[in-house]
Amino acid sequence: MSKSLIIAEQSEIIRKGLVYIAEAIGIFRSVREVACSSALMDHIERYQPDVLIINPGMVSIENLENLKEQNKGDLKIAAVVYALFDDDLLNAFDDVIMVGDTRQKIQRKIHALLDKTPPRKASRPENTLSARELDVLKLLVKGLSNKEISDKLFISTHTVISHRKNITHKLNIKSVAGLTVYAILNEIISMEEVQ
Amino acid sequence: MQDLIISGKMKMADIINHDKRALVLMPRFGIELGFGDQTVKEICADKGIDTDFFILMVNVFLNPGYFPDRKLKNLDVDMLLLYLENSHKYYLEEKIPYLENLLEEFKNSVDHPVTGQLEKFFTQYIDEVKDHLAYEDHTAFPYVAALSEQIRKKQLDLSGIDYNIGVFEERHDNIEEKLSDLKSLLIKYFPTSNDRYIRIRLLNELMDFEEDLINHARIEDKVLIPIVAQLEQKIS
Numbered sequence: 001m002s003k004s005l006i007i008a009e010q011s012e013i014i015r016k017g018l019v020y021i022a023e024a025i026g027i028f029r030s031v032r033e034v035a036c037s038s039a040l041m042d043h044i045e046r047y048q049p050d051v052l053i054i055n056p057g058m059v060s061i062e063n064l065e066n067l068k069e070q071n072k073g074d075l076k077i078a079a080v081v082y083a084l085f086d087d088d089l090l091n092a093f094d095d096v097i098m099v100g101d102t103r104q105k106i107q108r109k110i111h112a113l114l115d116k117t118p119p120r121k122a123s124r125p126e127n128t129l130s131a132r133e134l135d136v137l138k139l140l141v142k143g144l145s146n147k148e149i150s151d152k153l154f155i156s157t158h159t160v161i162s163h164r165k166n167i168t169h170k171l172n173i174k175s176v177a178g179l180t181v182y183a184i185l186n187e188i189i190s191m192e193e194v195q
Numbered sequence: 196m197q198d199l200i201i202s203g204k205m206k207m208a209d210i211i212n213h214d215k216r217a218l219v220l221m222p223r224f225g226i227e228l229g230f231g232d233q234t235v236k237e238i239c240a241d242k243g244i245d246t247d248f249f250i251l252m253v254n255v256f257l258n259p260g261y262f263p264d265r266k267l268k269n270l271d272v273d274m275l276l277l278y279l280e281n282s283h284k285y286y287l288e289e290k291i292p293y294l295e296n297l298l299e300e301f302k303n304s305v306d307h308p309v310t311g312q313l314e315k316f317f318t319q320y321i322d323e324v325k326d327h328l329a330y331e332d333h334t335a336f337p338y339v340a341a342l343s344e345q346i347r348k349k350q351l352d353l354s355g356i357d358y359n360i361g362v363f364e365e366r367h368d369n370i371e372e373k374l375s376d377l378k379s380l381l382i383k384y385f386p387t388s389n390d391r392y393i394r395i396r397l398l399n400e401l402m403d404f405e406e407d408l409i410n411h412a413r414i415e416d417k418v419l420i421p422i423v424a425q426l427e428q429k430i431s
């Protein structure tokens with residue numbers, strides 16, 4: 001029971017819920033609450049918490065970076081999220097707790113924050129297609145099957161399928177007909193080639 | 196917007212004001228607008244609609260998480276079929292033609308040869324939707340109607356019917372999925388059109404259609420299929 005935690009969140013029901021869940025872990029000597037951003041910095045300075053769980057709406061990315069700078073990695077900061085935030089902002093946190101997470105999941109995340117190992121950063125999805133994915137896309141919209149594509153590119157059908165998955169994921173387009181329109185719009189393929 | 200769980204005592208106008216998606220449900224129950232301050236219960240009594248059924252359908256439609264199986268037991272299958280068929284009618288006679296017109300307008304506003312491909316994509320998609328609806332209207336729903344009639348007449352003889360709801364469950368697919376492709380293309384990838392508003396209008400309508408189809412499918416999957424499965428068990 002040596003660690004200390006600050007929970008910064010405007011909504012009382014969410015704040016109290018987090019306090020309840022965090023206290024149940026039994027590793028925190030103190031769990032403090034902050035309801036508005038004006039008291040936040042003051043609290044952190046005074047109580048030197050090991051973990052801060054905060055609503056990203058209460059802090060700017062500059063403030064967040066300053067905080068981490070000042071505490072040299074001794075302060076772990078998790079976001080508690082129930083709205084849509086910029087990936088850049090969320091990536092600046094050590095972890096993200098969703099309001100819909102189960103108690104077990106939240107407790108696991110808090111535990112992981114206190115572990116020595118640096119937490120895994122959620123990587124920002126890359127939306128541009130790789131050269132290989134472009135090759136697959138070109139053949140795909142010409143009407144070739146997975147098997148034919150694999151023969152042409154000297155890769156396994158398994159690899160073709162995994163490229164297709166990535167393409168769909170990056171572009172948010174599933175069907176071949178939809179991909180065809182995309183490919184023409186981006187001049188990956190000409191109108192004549194798909195006729 | 197907060198979720199709305201409706202009850203018989205609520206005023207119909209309040210429900211629609213709170214959640215505009217309730218608006219398209221009115222014709223599916225044969226309810227016309229202009230009902231003043233009447234409550235759900237009063238309007239249902241007026242129109243001969245079972246109030247519990249109305250409440251169940253609206254709640255399932257408006258809330259993805261809402262699903263009280265307790266109420267399914269005494270739900271009138273014929274009423275459910277009518278509701279689903281009315282929804283199909285709305286898609287076929289109102290929504291799809293409107294979408295087709297908007298797409299045509301959009302096509303004319305974009306100066307790019309790819310619009311031909313877009314139209315092809317859309318036409319194929321609409322054909323798939325129509326096939327889906329036709330299968331339900333001509334195969335699945337008539338089976339359910341026949342089953343319900345046998346139960347009403349206490350004939351309980353299924354020997355002439357070579358179908359069961361499991362077949363429907365098996366082949367019932369998501370027709371709204373491809374709409375998300377169209378959405379991505381329109382939001383992210385299409386070149387600027389001459390008329391900036393037509394694209395927004397088209398997107399608005401596509402998203403509305405998508406949501407409607409998702410909710411419709413949920414009623415088929417979570418209400419129709421379980422009820423019919425219960426009826427089948429009763430017979431066998």
Ligand SMILES: [Fe+2]
Pocket residue numbers: 279283328331411415
């Ligand atoms: Fe349907």
Ligand SMILES: [Fe+2]
Pocket residue numbers: 327331367411412415
């Ligand atoms: Fe359906």
